[in-house]
Amino acid sequence: MFRRAMTLIVALALLAGLAVGGYFLPVPYIVASPGLAVNTIGETEGEEPVIQVDGRKTYTHEGGLNMVTVQYTGGPQGRMDLFNLVRAWLSPNESVLPEEAVFPPERSVEEVSEEQSLEMEDSQTAATAAALTELGIDYENETVIADVDEDAPAAGKLEQGDTVTEVDGEPAGSNDEVAEEVADRDPGDDVEITVERDGDTERFEMPTTESDDGTAVVGVMVANNPDFPFEVDISVGEIGGPSAGMMFALGIMDRLSPEGLTDGQAVAGTGTITPQGTVGGVSGVAQKMVSAQRKGADYFLVPQESCDQTFDSAASDDLSVVRVSELSEAVSALETIRTGDGELPRCEAD
Structure with a gap:
């Protein structure tokens, strides 16, 4: 009886220890x-x-x-x-x-x-x-390349700081509009992007690739660069x-x-x-x-x-x-x- 009682006490102590340990265990x-x-x-x-x-x-x-x-x-x-x-x-x-x-x-x-x-x-x-x-209140805006994925189609062509002026020959809008214009095709289709770089105009044609959400991208991050009057x-x-x-x-x-x-x-x-x-x-x-x-x-x-x-x-x-x-x-x-x-x-x- 004594051994059984001790076994029960030890088991309960272990169970309580596991419960307390689990209670304070870090969880994701x-x-x-x-x-x-x-x-x-x-x-x-x-x-x-x-x-x-x-x-x-x-x-x-x-x-x-x-x-x-x-x-x-x-x-x-x-x-x-x-x-x-x-x-x-x-x-x-x-x-x-x-x-x-x-x-x-x-x-x-x-x-x-x-x-x-x-x-x-x-x-x-x-x-x-x-x-x-x-x-x-009027203001001017430019859309610029903020980042380029080194493994993307745009790598080696577009550069950080480029100002996007046209997509497929049409004037570029805001960053969201540029992204939408590129996405308005099937992944794998080509797109022509025109940029201004150091005062010169450069045109690059490149294939698109498929993003995580299934849309066409070229692997760049574009940002607005507005010129506000104040x-x-x-x-x-x-x-x-x-x-x-x-x-x-x-x-x-x-x-x-x-x-x-x-x-x-x-x-x-x-x-x-x-x-x-x-x-x-x-x-x-x-x-x-x-x-x-x-x-x-x-x-x-x-x-x-x-x-x-x-x-x-x-x-x-x-x-x-x-x-x-x-x-x-x-x-x-x-x-x-x-x-x-x-x-x-x-x-x-x-």
């Missing part, structure tokens, strides 16, 4: 939780405007046009343990995601961080372009990614407009932006809505593509959610909020 998941909210028409912690304009008259208005973020915990450099993972699963404000959703296994943490920083820079440039277009600087610290683009554009418009866009109302939102003013979908909307709620926002602007995420948020009952697909629609929605005239476009459940 990350937790998305509500992050920072930054008022784009407000000031930084250093009491400088978040959006500063040099070379044109600006205005300061009351209210809030808040960009909101998601905070990620875990990842290759600090994996979550099972204890905190279970806690996050039970939390109404957090989501659990596979690690590869944010940190693809084929890419390093440094590469992901660098990409997010570049996306933030691009979103600020696109937001400035979209805001100026919406305000009717300088716009946006300061949001170490925040990365493209999802604040729409709120940046609205913040720039508010800074340049004699009359404010909000009339003192507290508004938050999320969504990417193109230079043409198209608002694109984003992830983490449920957590961003909680960030907006904590910031005191009454209204939340969300891309139409991301409407389905709004119904899962713990803050869905406390925010008036407004769907938009273009910057002009966001401006119209703010006018409705300001005046109380008309109806706001809402997200609808499937």
